[in-house]
Amino acid sequence: MLSCDLAPYLSAQSRRIMETGDISARGAGFSGNHRGCKMNKKLVITAMGDDRPGLVNELSQVVLELGGSIDDSRMSLLGGEFAIILLVSGNENAMAAMERDLAGKLAESGLTAMVKATRERESSDDTFPYEVEVLSMDETGIVHRVTQFFASRGVNIESLDSSTYPAPHSGTPMFSLKMIVNLPVDASSSRIRREFLDLCDDLYIDASLEPVRQ
Incomplete structure (x- = not known):
């Protein structure tokens, strides 16, 4: 049936x-x-x-x-x-x-x-998606440093997009990175967020890490 x-x-x-x-019947159109x-x-x-x-x-x-x-x-x-x-x-x-x-x-x-x-992707109630945004002058190794931070804490990266472009007026090479990561729903997410922003301050890059709006 x-x-x-x-x-x-x-x-x-x-x-x-x-x-x-x-x-095999191509004429069906379906x-x-x-x-x-x-x-x-x-x-x-x-x-x-x-x-x-x-x-x-x-x-x-x-x-x-x-x-x-x-x-x-x-x-x-x-x-x-x-x-x-x-x-x-x-x-x-x-x-x-x-x-x-x-x-x-x-x-x-x-x-x-x-x-x-x-296979079908398994959903988890133990994590919540967060959006990461990074903006800086284009320098070698930024992607590695950022992804290494999350990997060392067992955080899964769901998506990653990066690009380089010249800054308006000055033409300075700039780097932009956007990611979706899955952070734990417990209190450790606040600690991870704080540590990530501290890392970005040390690297002299602008960054944000905020929950994805549902």
């Missing part, structure tokens, strides 16, 4: 895809991954290549053709390189096709890709 109430709207070919998981249907597996896909217009469209088209649904994504331009990471879900047959065929199909677009199976 179909796993969601789409039967009245599907062609016979699309029904066969939904019931058997066979995505990926088998409607939001109401159960997604059995998840994959993380990373891809990179020379930047040019149309890459995101080509990548998303391949994911769709293989029966996947993009749940989350991050994209960036680093130098002249395009880089993207995707969280894709789908039924077992679709994900098997993705693991088998995706890299080869994306190579035709000039992208180097890696596919890795993953």
Whole structure:
């Protein structure tokens, strides 16, 4: 039986895809991954290549053709390189096709890709997300010093974005860092915050560490 109430709207070919998981019939125009249907597996896909217009469209088209649904994504331009990471879900047959065929199909677009199976992320009631912001003159080693601080205290870094840019008027090279970290919900979070700001004062960098607004 179909796993969601789409039967009245599907062609016979699309029904066969939904019931058997066979995505080989391209003419159905349906990926088998409607939001109401159960997604059995998840994959993380990373891809990179020379930047040019149309890459995101080509990548998303391949994911769709293989029966996947993009749940989350991050994209960036680093130098002249395009880089993207995707969280894709789908039924077992679709994900098997993705693991088998995706890299080869994306190579035709000039992208180097890696596919890795993953699982649902486990939530925790013991931590709370905090946003870290750092701003300073561009100097070697800032990312290492900041991340070393949190690693030494067993704090997980959930996301990290950094960039350099010239300061207005003076053109001085500046460095900006933003992170989301998961701090304990107990009283130790206040101590970690105080120690982090003390470190930043010692390094002569401006910083903040505040709870993420829900």
